Amino acid sequence: MSDSTDPADAAEEPGLGLDLPETASKAADGTAYRVLARKYRPQTFAELIGQDAMVQTLANAIARDRIAHAFLLTGVRGVGKTSTARLIAKALNCIGPDGQGGPTITPCNVCEPCRAIAEGRHIDVIEMDAASHTGVDDIREIVDAVRYASVSARYKIYIIDEVHMLSKNAFNALLKTLEEPPEHVKFLFATTEVDKVPVTVLSRTQRFDLRRIPADKLAAHFAEVSKAESVEVERDALAMIASAAEGSARDGLSILDQAIAHGAGVVTAEQVREMLGLADRGRIRRLLELVLAGNAVGTLAALDDAHALGIDPTQLLRGLMVSLHAATRAKAGASGAALQSAEEREGAEALAAALGWGTIHRLWQMLLKGLEDVDAAPDPREAAEMALLRLIHAAELPDPASLVAKLTGQSGESAPAAAPRSKPSAGVPADFRGVVELLERSGKHQLAVQLHDQVGLVRYAPPELVLKPARPLGGDWPRELAAILKSATGAGWDVSLSDDPGEPSLLDQEKMAEERVRADVLADPNVRAVMDAFPGAELESHSTRGA
Secondary structure, X not given: OOOOOOHHHHHHOOOOOOOOHHHHHHHHOOOOOOOHHHHOOXXXXXXXXXXXXXXXXXXXXXXXXXXXXXXXXEOOOOOOHHHHHHHHHHHHHOOOOOOOOOOXXXXXXXXXXXXXXXXXXXXXXXXXXXXXXXXXXXXXXXXXXXXXXXXXXXXXXXXXXXXXXXXXXXXXXXXXXXHOOOOOEEEEEEEOXXXXXOHHHHOOXXXXXXXXXXXXXXXXXXXXXXXXXXXXXXXXXXXXXXXXXXXXXXXXXXHHHHHHHHHOOXXXXXXXXXXXXXXXXXXXXXXXXXXXXXXXXXXXXXXXHHHHOOOOHHHHHHHHHHHHHHHHHHHOXXXXXXXXXXXXXXXXXXXXXXXXXXXXXXXXXXXXXXXXXXXXXXXXXXXXXXXXXXXXXXXXXXXXXXXXXXXXXXXXXXXXXXXXXXXXXXXXXXXXXXXXXXXXXXOOXXXXXXXXXXXXXXXXXXXXXXXXXXXXXXXXXXXXXXXXXXXXXOOOOEEEEOOOOOOOOHHHHHHHHHHHHHHHHHHOHHHXXXXXXXXXXXXXXXXXXXX
16 A cells, blocks of 8 residues: 555655644644544654654764765555655755755754645655556656756655556666756655565665554554544553554554544543454453363353454454463563553463463464464354364373373483583593583583584493594594593593494484384374374474583
8 A cells, every 4th residue: 555645645644743733723723624644744753753763864864964866765554654755855955944944854844845845735846656657658757857956945856655666667767867866856765565676776775664663652652642632542442553553653543543433532442342353352361261271162152252242263363372472472581562461461471380382382383273274264263163172172182291201111200300500520420421411511512512412432431431433523632521521520531532333422322212202102092193183293302401
């Protein structure tokens, strides 16, 4: 979607700041109503939110008189590309309240050029929508016109929106002029699909990538707009609108406009939830609890209630994924989202404490697959039911770790724990693996890896150690290892390399043991049932060495 079309729709660009007082007063005087996306738009760079890096670069360029002849503004819909282009036009043509000013990053909005550009009537600032003017003839008009000096402004400025829509011939016609335009001409291009712009054009412009506006900044901005409109909006409602906007100020203001009309002066989270067809977070948490408890009857009843309320199955599964992702971040020790309530943080922490990493990853993958099924299924509701029932079925299956422990004769309680990081013992290790673990605890990680992966044991009779290398290790390697072992154990060591037959490396031994366990696990009837229930599933292994 274009950020700007023809002059009649030119003001449709989203507002990232508040209007000037006189503009707001016009609305108060009974002029025609303007949607929020037109009414609240930035009049200065200070009001442009979420694009600080670009503003700083422009400020430096203007201050040092290093202004490029062509700019390319790219980003998703509604982040302010066309608004930024108009601000640049004002910054370059502002003459100040006294008429004596020069280019500035803080246009006055008082002088005639500033006011004319803001109102879209300046004769030297020409806007063109490339979506409807794609041909070479349209560009030839520009090429012919640039030869003539501006009528009243310092610079003649061409703003071409959705420039990627120009035809190949149109781009070619523009290239020479774009590379060497007259000093009085500046080009400002805006596009949502920069990958479709020819490299020859990109190389002739100064590019600015406008970022998605963070949800917390959008919510704060929408709060200001609501206050200016004398409308009470709940904090959770603002958070929902900011999330639904997906980084676009225009989309968010449009949703807010709709919510204000829907709420008749007061906007609640419940109203926004109903308007957007979202499942409330409490409902999501309860549904996730039912799934984790293996309650199929309760899960299906909850889905029926959601369907009766008109909640989209896709939004329902996405909500479950959001909750699971929040629990994952909490388990990893990361901070919660800026818009997350205290109740949501507590719920995420409780869920993180209750679930293991393996369970979290398995649930995520199954929800992701369920989301794909819902999008592709003829009946999304049925696909959502099947997806959640698969989750419940998976919860009832035996844990793979317990199967491995059972097959290897180890219980979950007796499984070997990772060795704690401590100072090396003064005693001599009982076996060769103990030597590797000793070096690991001593911080000699590279040497421990070499002993573990690259040598086979020929003889271990402390203080004698004979090894068969799988690859060259260097002539000084045995002496260096002996010195490190002496420092770690207090005993003198005799380390040598030999070509005599030896054991496989510890790494190879672990791989062989893993293959044996894998074969045993795959042969277990329970695991075969899992593989049959989920075609395409694979058995994965995870190493805890070095944990």
